[in-house]
């Protein structure tokens with residue numbers, strides 16, 4: 420039985436939610452305002468989970484969230500709101516909300532969230548369908564790594580052993596091979612399992628926000644920092660911090676991370692209070708970090724610090740024998756979600772799956788299974804269904820690198836034009852050259868002649884362009 424608090428000024432919402440939670444076996448307490456909940460916290464231990472409305476007289480739900488996160492960073496808070504715009508959801512998640520529930524919400528969904536939040540992994544584990552007539556799989560089953568090939572058995576043993584040791588782990592492997600799932604397993608099986616698992620994808624956060632995302636900031640630390648923000652390191656105190664795509668971390672931040680890992684303490688951005696944390700870091704990358712070190716894009720000493728133990732995940736094409744079981748698992752999950760009987764693969768359809776190369780690895784297989792589960796007309800999946808789904812999959816495959824930056828450039832240009840900015844062409848060319856020169860010089864260890872040659876530029880041209888005073892966007 421878990422202790423759950425419900426904070427909402429709307430008595431009827433409080434009433435129905437608390438009743439549903441009680442019916443699910445939880446011990447619930449209701450509060451009509453943030454102040455009442457905070458007052459109760461003074462004398463009592465915190466609940467296991469708290470639901471709060473956003474708009475309330477007095478302190479609103481986001482202020483309450485902020486205060487709670489300062490006092491109890493590991494407490495999962497579910498923010499409820501009738502206003503589901505980006506500002507509300509972003510505000511809630513920036514404040515460290517565990518989940519955002521749009522009002523009116525389904526009571527089963529709210530109750531299911533509790534099970535998900537208080538399961539062995541405390542963070543944003545994939546949602547388990549709560550309305551499953553056959554009973555939802557436990558979080559452990561939903562998160563379990565499927566694999567029976569020698570490579571995976573070796574991996575599972577390593578995870579079992581490593582989970583107990585307080586060592587940093589570097590998980591490497593192509594995209595979609597299950598790096599995050601491995602990090603979660605390391606946490607779930609570790610003595611830290613009762614504490615938070617916090618994940619941060621370094622590549623998904625703009626460089627200028629990354630530092631405050633990791634280490635937090637004080638109110639007024641920079642323009643727009645109106646409130647104190649508790650960073651991921653603090654949120655993960657006592658638990659595990661999963662740093663995905665670590666190869667994309669900008670160099671200055673790598674230096675800071677290295678220091679924090681060495682000393683176990685840091686200041687929030689703009690802060691004076693020294694924060695001590697006990698965090699196990701699991702980092703992941705799909706890039707060859709050793710190559711990035713050679714190119715001067717990744718600090719060798721940080722690599723050594725993170726790479727105490729390395730877990731290399733095999734691409735799916737190197738463990739094709741796992742494909743049938745994985746497909747079965749994903750088709751069963753889709754069937755549960757669609758409230759239907761699981762579809763089966765015909766022999767030729769399975770052969771087609773086995774023959775595919777899976778550049779997107781397990782994630783690609785998972786997506787394909789969901790597509791055929793939804794689209795195949797009969798209970799038995801035919802090879803034509805797989806072909807059709809693979810065809811669509813190709814369109815969803817990640818674009819080649821050049822197309823990726825062209826897309827980003829187009830987006831930048833659209834925004835600049837919309838904002839009425841000037842000198843767009845000159846600024847774009849300037850940035851493009853700056854980026855090329857930086858990478859080429861890093862690649863050649865600062866040797867300009869070689870950098871020019873590799874770029875296909877004359878030596879003098881490069882020297883001229885690198886001359887100080889050249890306008891920069």
Ligand SMILES: Nc1ncnc2c1ncn2[C@@H]1O[C@H](COP(=O)(O)OP(=O)(O)OP(=O)(O)O)[C@@H](O)[C@H]1O
Nearest residue numbers: 563564565566593594595596597598599600781782
């Ligand atoms: N061994 C596995 N058993 C079951 N499901 C798996 C396995 N490996 C991966 N998956 C599933 O495939 C999807 C991708 O896995 P995950 O996000 O862990 O990959 P990743 O390597 O971290 O990807 P990326 O590098 O793109 O971040 C997830 O939905 C995950 O649940």
